[in-house]
Amino acid sequence: MSEGKPKGFTIWMTGLPGSGKSTLAGVLRKRFEDSGRFVEILDGDEIRKGLSRDLGLSKEDREEHARRVSYLAKVLSRNGVISIVALISPYKTSRDGARELIGKDKFAEVYVKASLLTCEKRDPKGLYAKARRGEITNMTGIQDPYEIPAAPDVTIDTEKGTPEESADLLIDELETLGFL
Ligand SMILES: Nc1ncnc2c1ncn2[C@@H]1O[C@H](COP(=O)(O)OP(=O)(O)OP(=O)(O)O)[C@@H](O)[C@H]1O
Numbered sequence: 293m294s295e296g297k298p299k300g301f302t303i304w305m306t307g308l309p310g311s312g313k314s315t316l317a318g319v320l321r322k323r324f325e326d327s328g329r330f331v332e333i334l335d336g337d338e339i340r341k342g343l344s345r346d347l348g349l350s351k352e353d354r355e356e357h358a359r360r361v362s363y364l365a366k367v368l369s370r371n372g373v374i375s376i377v378a379l380i381s382p383y384k385t386s387r388d389g390a391r392e393l394i395g396k397d398k399f400a401e402v403y404v405k406a407s408l409l410t411c412e413k414r415d416p417k418g419l420y421a422k423a424r425r426g427e428i429t430n431m432t433g434i435q436d437p438y439e440i441p442a443a444p445d446v447t448i449d450t451e452k453g454t455p456e457e458s459a460d461l462l463i464d465e466l467e468t469l470g471f472l
């Protein structure tokens with residue numbers, strides 16, 4: 293009992309739709325669980341079906357969505373869990389708010405980087421095509437802004453290498469930063 297519980301923290305992955313946040317979250321979950329850690333993925337899409345189902349895609353609603361996710365990440369992280377957030381979180385204010393709420397010793401902002409061109413080519417959910425056809429009007433990267441993180445703790449370029457390789461790089465960086 294002397295070792296106490298492992299330190300929880302939040303991996304806050306921000307990036308354009310299709311940049312690879314959810315894919316990376318899945319790979320990371322497996323890695324951490326295999327090493328005996330408790331993990332929770334807070335994926336924007338899933339949370340929009342539940343806790344944030346009353347919210348839309350306006351700037352105010354996206355910020356409120358991020359605020360709720362920040363709160364969840366905070367309560368999990370303070371109890372030894374690794375919270376993996378996969379959220380577009382396009383606004384700097386939201387990401388800074390999350391860092392503030394969760395605490396900077398427990399928070400790693402990870403910019404999941406891929407160009408708009410690449411994300412649009414991947415288009416895993418067909419949303420870019422819909423946005424180009426005008427069937428949706430709030431698509432981040434097309435009609436809505438994405439504020440690129442100016443000073444993320446880690447940047448993972450998903451145009452280079454497989455999701456497994458990206459997860460390796462991210463875990464290395466988290467070790468270097470002292471989270472693991
Ligand atoms: N190194 C990599 N890391 C992550 N994803 C990659 C990588 N290389 C290619 N991909 C591919 O990019 C796509 C990323 O889709 P994913 O759903 O993870 O994006 P997302 O950031 O969660 O998007 P959204 O914000 O719309 O939920 C997948 O098809 C994945 O296979």
Ligand SMILES: [Mg+2]
Nearest residue numbers: 313314337378
């Ligand atoms: Mg996703």
